[in-house]
Amino acid sequence: MLREFFEFMIFTAISGSARLASTNTALLQALALVQSSDYTVKVTRDHFELPIFNPDREGENTPQSVEQFCSVIEQSDGLIISSPEYVRALPGGLKNAIDWLVSRSEILNKPVALAHASHRGDDMLSSLRLVMSTVTSNFDEEHFLSIPMMNKTQGEIEEALLTSDNQEKMVEFLDGFVGFVGGRG
Template sequence: MLERFGPSMPKILTLCGSLRAASSNRTLLRAAEKIAPVGVVFEHFEGLGDLPHFNPDIEAGPLPAPVADLRARVDAADAILISCPEYARGIPGSFKNGLDWLVGGHELPGKPVALFNASPRASDAQAALRLVLTTMSARVVDEAHIAVALLAGNREADAVATDPELRPILERGLAALLAVIEPPQSG
């Protein structure tokens, strides 16, 4: 699969919807990186908590540094991999705020996006994410959507990546995302 990319390997930006350091969603994203084929580049955006509250008036002038950083990373990525918790049957406010900062930019439309879910019970947030992302013209890759139950245990990414039941699910979701990334055009 990767030979179609030549020397330019696909770059996946991960966005974790949780601000918790020990988030099961962050663990899921790190586990995906560990099982990725050699050559796939992962970048983890960790600045969600640094974003100011969304204000469209700010977009008229220079963007705050954390917002400019987020947009630049989304723009440079070939695909986005999101894992987000559900709070009160919806998207956490801090994560929705991050998505709102992308609405006025050119970076997200058409970009392939996969939704990984660390709790199969969090279906309302996943549905809300799908609605928001499609409204923003992201290319939500349904075949890449996975849901696994990580909430029951406090596991490390290595343990998730090597778990005989979880690894094939992660591989399937990641393969579906990689399959829709367009190789770079030559010349």
């Protein structure tokens, strides 16, 4: 239905959790399974391979893994980030990836929306909102997907993500983000 207005969009999904059984990653993977003729979601793990940010390694000294990650960001129409809270803050790996992006061009106007897989983590969420509204002029504050699944088993996570309520929430979130991305000035 949105197709007549907007080009097909590719969204990159970034989890703050490197854990294989991560609920945040599972939520992003569920978004990647939503079928649409308007958009697709691809979950990346590239940011887990980045070295510790160091301004001395920017410019011509930029590591190849960072260039690779930034090129994935550049080719995306928007980013979806879902992260746990670690010690009342963003996990180091996620913050490290953002630090690599901050003085480059790829993130500047990139649309970003947040998802979250826990009933807790408000300190991390408010910090992440502040960080994202600082690094991009297109942080979408309106569309936020919350499907709390903390401490659920793999089977329970799958079950939760497959309920019609949650499937509907996911489609609504993605359609809303498409509208935000396509409707920018």
